Amino acid sequence: MxxxxxxxxxxxxxYQANGQKIxxxxxLSVLPGDYCAIIGPNGGGKTTLIRxxxxxxxxxxGEIKLFGQDLGRFKRWDKIGYVPQRAAQLDQNFPATVLEVVKMGCISKQGLFKRMxxxxxxxxHExxxxxxxxxxxDKLIGELSGGQRQRVMIARALASKPxxxxxxxxxxxVDVVSQQRFYKLLRELNRQENMTIIFITHDIGVIVDDIGRLFTINQTLLTCNNPKEAISCEDMSKLYGIDAHLIHNHHHH
Structure with a gap:
């Protein structure tokens, strides 16, 4: 084995910034094929952790390793696809077509001017x-809806075959229909292609049936390997100041 x-x-x-402990x-460790959600209050450090x-x-x-290598020595960034916050709201006036934006996903590994x-x-294409x-x-990014733009940004992240x-x-x-389609897609990437997914979200109710592990971050970390248990746990909402109503499961199968 x-x-x-x-x-x-x-x-x-x-991690501290400006004298504040963030x-x-x-x-924590994330294993190949994991589907993890990270939740926690605003300002609790979720985005900082990802950064x-x-x-x-x-x-x-502290120590951070990627694929068993120290972060400082890690070079294989094409293995990691990243869709940052507010990706769906990309600058409306950005003068690029959908194809050009998706191609950027390959550029990181090639350097800007190398030929594809x-x-x-x-x-x-895939x-x-x-x-x-x-x-x-061939449409310009500015002409798209939020849901379309979101899909373009995920295509860009997938272009390096992460x-x-x-x-x-x-x-x-992003509208609700687009969101549901998006969750289904993530589920397929995770189950059919064994892609590891880390997903920061405010609302875990919608994906509670899909995720395997839940990390709650509010300066410190609470890990939970069975998200369904965490959701019934009121202590968590008290402890982490998360609105309980955000967390209940409103998945309809």
């Missing part, structure tokens, strides 16, 4: 098919 290291492994992680003593995992911020203390290899073109944006590939997809509250400004 070959040992596969965790996708992310974090130990003893502290994250304290976080330890630390991606090397966009430097921890005050044939396999990159295939990956871009990502657009998967996200159902092929028929709008093993991990990290989404930071991707549903801001």
């Amino acid at each position: 070959k040992f596969t290291p965790p996708v992310f492994e974090v130990k003893n992680l502290f 994250l304290q003593n976080i330890a 630390l995992l991606l090397g966009l911020e430097t921890p005050t203390q 290899r044939p396999e990159d073109k295939v990956a871009v 990502a657009m098919v998967k996200m159902d944006v092929l028929d709008i590939q 093993e991990v997809l990290i989404l930071d509250e991707p549903n801001t400004g």
